[in-house]
Amino acid sequence: MVLALLFAGAATVASAGSGGSATADRTPTGASADAGFARDMSVHHQQAVEMSFIVRDRTKDEEVRRLAYDIANTQANQRGMMLGWLDLWGLPKVDADAEPMEWMATGSSGHGAHGGGHRAEDGSLMAGMASKSDLARLGRLSGKEAEILYLQLMIIHHNGGIAMAKGCVEQCTVGVERDLAQGMVDAQASEVELMVDLLHRRGAEPRT
Structure with a gap:
């Protein structure tokens, strides 16, 4: 399955590179929101894929496993697309000088806990991302406990x-x-509603 997702991402990259649909009148610069979003969301998506594969190995619940597969498949493909755009723009996939x-930071959505170059207080790379300790705990749990932690972490991750x-x-x-970004907003908001419902059915609540 991992190989299948990698091939899907590669196909998306090739499509992005050949179609040229991600170019604008002015190619984005390395400091642009376009490049920053592509880099940061690629990292963000990679962790969602990782968490989804972990829970698929830790539970036999078909509903959670299906959700995890959908999230992993969608976000692996989107990640491939964004990395393909960076290649198309001739920009590096990592900018060591940028937080x-x-x-x-310059937009109204960038104020507060979700932006402005600040790392999350728990040591995770970006707000919404799970900490290393949370990922390690997810890998140790199984069954209902793994399902609950995964759903709680993924709700925060999606938000x-x-x-x-x-x-x-x-x-x-x-x-x-x-x-693509607007599609992420719509799809992930819908998935958050589903995950809250799945938590309630397991007698649990989202983390605050």
Whole structure:
């Protein structure tokens, strides 16, 4: 399955590179919101894929496993697309001089806990991302306990991703990238509602 997702991502990259649909009148610069979003959301998505594969190995519940597969498949493909755009723009996939989410500081969506170049207080790379201790705990749990922790972590993860995607909708200049970001907002908001319901059915609540 991992190989299948990698091939899917590669196909998306090739599509992005050959179609040229992610180019604008002015190619984005390395400090632009377009580049910042593509870099940061690629990292964000990678962790969602990782968490989803972990829980698929820790539970036999078909509903949670199906949700995890959908999230992993969707976000692996989107990650491939965003990395492909960076290649298309001739920009590096990592900017060591920029703080995570720094590109959001100038927009209204970038104020507060979700942007402005600040790391999350728990030591995770970006707001919404799980900490190393949470990932380690998820890998130790099984069954209902693993399902609950995964859903709690992924709700927080999605909410952080939604805030970042809204920042791109507001600030990105490449139309196809803004469209992708808006699609992330809509899809992940719907998945959050589903995950809250799945938690309630397991007698649990989202983390605050």
